[in-house]
Every structure is written in C-alpha cells, then in structure tokens.
Amino acid sequence: MAVAEPRRVGYLYILPALLVYGLFLLFPLLHSGWISLFSWDGLTVGTFVGLDNYAALAADVGFLAAFGHVAVLLVFFAVLPVSIGLVLATALSRTRIRGMAFFRTALFLPQVVAMVVVAIAWQRIFAPDGALNDLLRLVGLDGLVTAWLGESGTALIAVGLVGTWVQTGLAVVLFLGGIGKISGELFDAVRLDGGGVVREFRTVVLPALRAEIGVALTLTVIAALRTFDLVYVMTPQGGPGGSTTVPSYEIYHRAFHSGQVGSAAAIGITLTALAFLITFGITKVTGRDR
Amino acid sequence: MLSRLAVLSLIAVTLGACAPGSGSVGERPTDRPAGEVRTDPATMGKVTLTVWDQEVRGGQEKQISALNDAFQRKYPNITIKRVARSFDDLRSTVKLGLTGAEAPDVVQVNNGKQDMGSFVKAGLLQPLDGYATAHKWTERMPESVLRLAKYPDSGAVLGEGKLYGVPQTGELVGLFYNKEKLARLGIQPPTTWEDFDKALAAAKRAGELPIQFGNLEKSSGNYLFSLAMHRYGKAEEETRLATGRDGVSWNTEANKQAARLLLSWADNGYFPQGYAGIKSDDSWAAFARGEGLFHISGTWLTADIQAAMGDKVGFQLPPGQTVTGGTGLPFAVSGRSKNPDAAAAYIDFISNADAMKVLADNGNLPATEADKQAATGLTKDVFTAWQTASRSTQLVPYLDYATVTAYDTVTGAIEQLLAKRHTVDQFLTVLQDDLDKGRGGR
Numbered sequence: 001m002a003v004a005e006p007r008r009v010g011y012l013y014i015l016p017a018l019l020v021y022g023l024f025l026l027f028p029l030l031h032s033g034w035i036s037l038f039s040w041d042g043l044t045v046g047t048f049v050g051l052d053n054y055a056a057l058a059a060d061v062g063f064l065a066a067f068g069h070v071a072v073l074l075v076f077f078a079v080l081p082v083s084i085g086l087v088l089a090t091a092l093s094r095t096r097i098r099g100m101a102f103f104r105t106a107l108f109l110p111q112v113v114a115m116v117v118v119a120i121a122w123q124r125i126f127a128p129d130g131a132l133n134d135l136l137r138l139v140g141l142d143g144l145v146t147a148w149l150g151e152s153g154t155a156l157i158a159v160g161l162v163g164t165w166v167q168t169g170l171a172v173v174l175f176l177g178g179i180g181k182i183s184g185e186l187f188d189a190v191r192l193d194g195g196g197v198v199r200e201f202r203t204v205v206l207p208a209l210r211a212e213i214g215v216a217l218t219l220t221v222i223a224a225l226r227t228f229d230l231v232y233v234m235t236p237q238g239g240p241g242g243s244t245t246v247p248s249y250e251i252y253h254r255a256f257h258s259g260q261v262g263s264a265a266a267i268g269i270t271l272t273a274l275a276f277l278i279t280f281g282i283t284k285v286t287g288r289d290r
Numbered sequence: 291m292l293s294r295l296a297v298l299s300l301i302a303v304t305l306g307a308c309a310p311g312s313g314s315v316g317e318r319p320t321d322r323p324a325g326e327v328r329t330d331p332a333t334m335g336k337v338t339l340t341v342w343d344q345e346v347r348g349g350q351e352k353q354i355s356a357l358n359d360a361f362q363r364k365y366p367n368i369t370i371k372r373v374a375r376s377f378d379d380l381r382s383t384v385k386l387g388l389t390g391a392e393a394p395d396v397v398q399v400n401n402g403k404q405d406m407g408s409f410v411k412a413g414l415l416q417p418l419d420g421y422a423t424a425h426k427w428t429e430r431m432p433e434s435v436l437r438l439a440k441y442p443d444s445g446a447v448l449g450e451g452k453l454y455g456v457p458q459t460g461e462l463v464g465l466f467y468n469k470e471k472l473a474r475l476g477i478q479p480p481t482t483w484e485d486f487d488k489a490l491a492a493a494k495r496a497g498e499l500p501i502q503f504g505n506l507e508k509s510s511g512n513y514l515f516s517l518a519m520h521r522y523g524k525a526e527e528e529t530r531l532a533t534g535r536d537g538v539s540w541n542t543e544a545n546k547q548a549a550r551l552l553l554s555w556a557d558n559g560y561f562p563q564g565y566a567g568i569k570s571d572d573s574w575a576a577f578a579r580g581e582g583l584f585h586i587s588g589t590w591l592t593a594d595i596q597a598a599m600g601d602k603v604g605f606q607l608p609p610g611q612t613v614t615g616g617t618g619l620p621f622a623v624s625g626r627s628k629n630p631d632a633a634a635a636y637i638d639f640i641s642n643a644d645a646m647k648v649l650a651d652n653g654n655l656p657a658t659e660a661d662k663q664a665a666t667g668l669t670k671d672v673f674t675a676w677q678t679a680s681r682s683t684q685l686v687p688y689l690d691y692a693t694v695t696a697y698d699t700v701t702g703a704i705e706q707l708l709a710k711r712h713t714v715d716q717f718l719t720v721l722q723d724d725l726d727k728g729r730g731g732r
Contacts, residue, residue, distance in 0.1 A: 040310045045312045047309070128565075129564075147566045235506075
C-alpha cells in the first residue's frame, strides 16, 4: 500500500467547497439564528430578547395557522405524489408502451417548468371562468362550480393539487428507475407462487424501492415545507381569510413588510430545524439498514 | 473536522455578534434652512446621483427617461445613476438600500407608516421643509398632496410634522363607466347616490353587470368599501380614521351602513360571479371588453382603459365628491446622501411645471397643473376630476395608513365580510383591534 497522505492534506481538498459552503450557507444560517434572538424592525438598533421570539411563536395565531397549512400541503406535495407515483410506476413497468420515453418526459415536465409559470397557468385553470369550472359545467356538475382560489374552503386544496401535479412526475421517474433495477427472476418467483399484482407489489416492488421512496419523500417533503412561489402567486396576500399562509410566506411578510425581522428569523430557524428532523427521520426509516 | 466546524461557527458568530442594525443607524438628519440651500445644479460641480425609482410601466418609464435625459442635457456636471425596480421589488429592497453603506441619493418611498413612517423614525430620510421653501414646492403643490408625505420624527402619524418627499403624479379611485351602456339604459352619469342606486338597479334589470369587480388580490375590495364609506361618512372623519388619529373609531353608524351597503351590492348580484377568485387585472380587462356598467378603480388604469375602449368610457368622482386618492410614490432624499442639494434639485426638476407636461404627454396624471394639459376623452375626465379633488378638502387617503399592519387587516377583513365569514360587527371589531394594537405597539 502506498504511503497515505497525511490527514490534514485531505482537508485541503475540501477547503474550497467548505469555504463556499461556510460563506454562503453556514454563516447566513448562524447569522439568522443570531438575529432571531433580537426584536428588530430591520432599521433601528435591535434589542436582545433571548428566546422571546421563539416563545412568542408558540402562541402566535398566524404562525400556527401557517404550520397547519403546511401540514395539509405535506399530504398533497409528498404523500399523494409518492402513492400515485408508486401505482403509476408499477403499472407502467408491467406494460410495454410505445413511446415510453415520451411519457416519462411528459410526466417529469412540471418539475422543469418554473414554479411561477406553473402558478400562473393553474391560476387561469382555477379562475371562475377557467377550464376547471368549464369542465364541471360540461359534465353537469354546476353545483361544484366555485371561485376555487377565492374561497377559504378551497384555496389551500387548489394550491395543494398543483403541488401533487408537480411532484408526481418526479416520483414516477424515480420509481421507474428503481423498478428497472429489480431482477426479473423475483417477479417470476411471485408468479410461480401464484401471486397477483398486489402480492407482487407488496413483496417485490415496495421493498426494492425503499431507497427511492426515501429520496422521493425527502425531496417532496422539503418542497412542501419551503413552498412559497405557488401560494404567493396563486393566492395573493395569504389567500382568502389567510387560508393559504405558509411559513415561508410568513417569513417574507414579517421580514420585508411588517418589520418583524427577529420573528421572521425565528420562523426560518424553526422551519430549518423541522425540515432537518423530518428528513432525518425519513432517512432513518428508509435508509440503508436493510 | 467537527472542531474545525466549531471554530468556523465561532468566527461566524463573532462576526455577526453585535446587535443587528447597530451599524446602520447614524445621526438623524436635520432640516436645512431654506437660505442655505443651493438650488442651481449647474453650480454644484461634478456630482453622481443614484436614483431608485419604480417608474417601470409604459408611460411611467417614458416620462422618467425623458426627464432624466433632459436633466442630464441641462446639467452635464450631474450624472444620474438610475436603478429601476418594480413597485414590489423596490418596496422589498429599499430598507436594505437606505441602511446600506452605499445608500441611494434619491428614492421613491411608499407613503405608508410601514415604509416612509418607519424610515423617518429610524432617521434615514432627509427632511425637506427647507428645500420646499427654497424650491417653492409649497406654492406649487396643494397641502392635500404634500401632507401625504409628512411625518413627525416618531413616524407615528401620516400628515403631520416634516415633509419627506414630493410626488410626481396623482391618483384617484373613482368610477369608470361605460358610456354606451349608460346611454342604452337612458341614464346620465350619476351625480347623487340615489342616481347611482338607480343606475345599478337598472343595469341589473337590463341583464347587464352593474359593477365589474375582481378581488383575488383583495385590493379592489378596499376601493369598493372606501366608496361605500364616502356615502355615509364625512371626508374629515374618514381622513382621521385612515391615518389613525387619536380618538377615532371604526365602530360608527356610518361605517356600519357602509359595510351593509357593500354586502347589499353583493347580495343583489351586482358583482360578477366568483368575484373572490377574479384577478383585478382580469376584471378591468373584462370591463374594457364591455362587461360591466361601472368599474371602481384607480386612475393608474387610465391609459390602458382608454386604449382599449376609446371614447366609450368615462371617469367621474363618486357622487358626493368625496373621493379616495393620493399621490404616486413620493421621491425622497436619503439621509445619507452626500449631495442633498443636488438630490433636491433633481426632485424639483422632475416635478416642476415642465415635468408635469412631460408626465401628461405620456399618459400619466400630473400631481399639479392637470387642468393646463391638453387632454381628450377619458384622460380629460381624469385630469378634471383630479384638479377638483386635489384642491378640495374631500380627498381622503387610502385606508392603509393607520397602522403598519392596516393594509393586510383592512383588505383581509373586507374579503371576509364579503365571504360572510365576518358579520358587520365582527368586521368593524377586527379593524378597531388593529387600530388599538397599532397605536399601543410599534
């Protein structure tokens, strides 16, 4: 074995990346943490308040509502796309379709389009005279016609559905790749045992896709937690009755408009911690400990 | 590795370890006596002025470019470095700009308490009263216009204290009406509230949409409620309420009637279906296509609506002449400007009589001398209305100047009132709570 380089030299290799990471990620993060300990309007000198900003969040109606909304969005951004993705990917892998590459691309396309564009397009679809209501009228469901983005009861769900539309393609493509790696013998074995589609899915596909499910969940959960552009564009001003406020919107609003920079930083740190915890949990469950 | 990280973190924290904002706060700039102010830019030597504006849409962009060019030609010793941003972008970055090491010299600042008010409180803007005397702004601009850029040092109340900015343009929220439809219904533009009621009812009976309205952004609801308030309120009281003076109350009989009027419009089907989900841009576009007898909105739509409707559209003040309005974003001077005289001279140049002509020629509503401009059709209606309103005591500011959170609270509460999620009493309570909280707090 060749003489290894001293360990310190190894650090030299990562130094450039570490510097960039430290400068643009760690420093701002720590600085936000620092600001979150102050009551600061962004203009005058802040006063140190310790953890008061965090304590105040616990009783802050706007903040709690925002986290409630993001919990709903988690279902639409993560749970639904992963579930639909699993079913679609399994179905797609079982049948030979001409132009598979095309469908795969088409399904993935929403991921590529800028969120603002997605938001504006769907805003048209959800408009009172938009495509969705037209469709409902066409099939005789006039009773369901509503101003989707203008009603407190439907706005959040409408935004969530767009999230499902965007994230499903990602999940499908990830899962298709995973299924492609499964050895055909396993499927044959299930069939020899007389197992059907469901058994095949449960005993072969699902266990084999554990890692992919982990990746898909991590990506979609983070997308849900940091949702901003969709709600900001589709439902201005936090939506009807504030029904679509999310933590990122609260951060933006407090930092740039209502002069509560300390509180905004506290929400940011809380959100970061939450994202870290959830993704950590997902990796633990779906990780490599098989 | 971990210890390295720890060291790095320590450095990072030490770097940031002073109270946020302590680097940015200097001494409060003091007013310059009018006698000391130099007013002729030609004598100021070589100067570079950084100007942040939000005049980026059609006619706005044209007027500011033309004026900047003219200024540069006349005073080659002064270089203008223009930074143009959209309204939202400017609002979001101006705070960082004013507190930064390289603050702009001239900047357009929103009149509201959360913007101009908080900047004044933090001592970031140059008081302009001395300049106003030296440049004769006080003679040029009516008090109803200038007071919308006045704050005391505390930044607490709009309309009192020192002058901090000069606007180029005026704004009114009034009635755009479809002339063809009015004629077909056989009615005149309404001059009394009873006539307005009759016009709405007649339109409904004839199968026309009485009021074109889209409230997805919630800003248009604000205009409609203000209109309803003008019917029952007194201009003076409304102004005190809008700016959050001591002793004012939302819970009055007039405001209750206004809220009920707004609801009755909704209940009578005077608005388009699903108005809560219609974008305001889509709603004025629909009005321009001929859907709707009235559209209640601001004069910033004048150029666009006239282009779309030609001479089929008119504009008028609300019946009773009390009207919501204000100015375009005032141009202010940064407290850190090294050349406040040049900055003020620039502001003077873009708001003087010649500038007003450039503004009008490019489809903007000039803050002064609107009556002296050549205009036809809708533009003429708008100029005439502004000339009347800006010189009267019936120009009421927007409802969002009272507290830093007023805009969100007021627009949100109106949306909830229309959605029947607030009763009239709850609605007024929400507004009152915001007023009480805003006064006691920040």
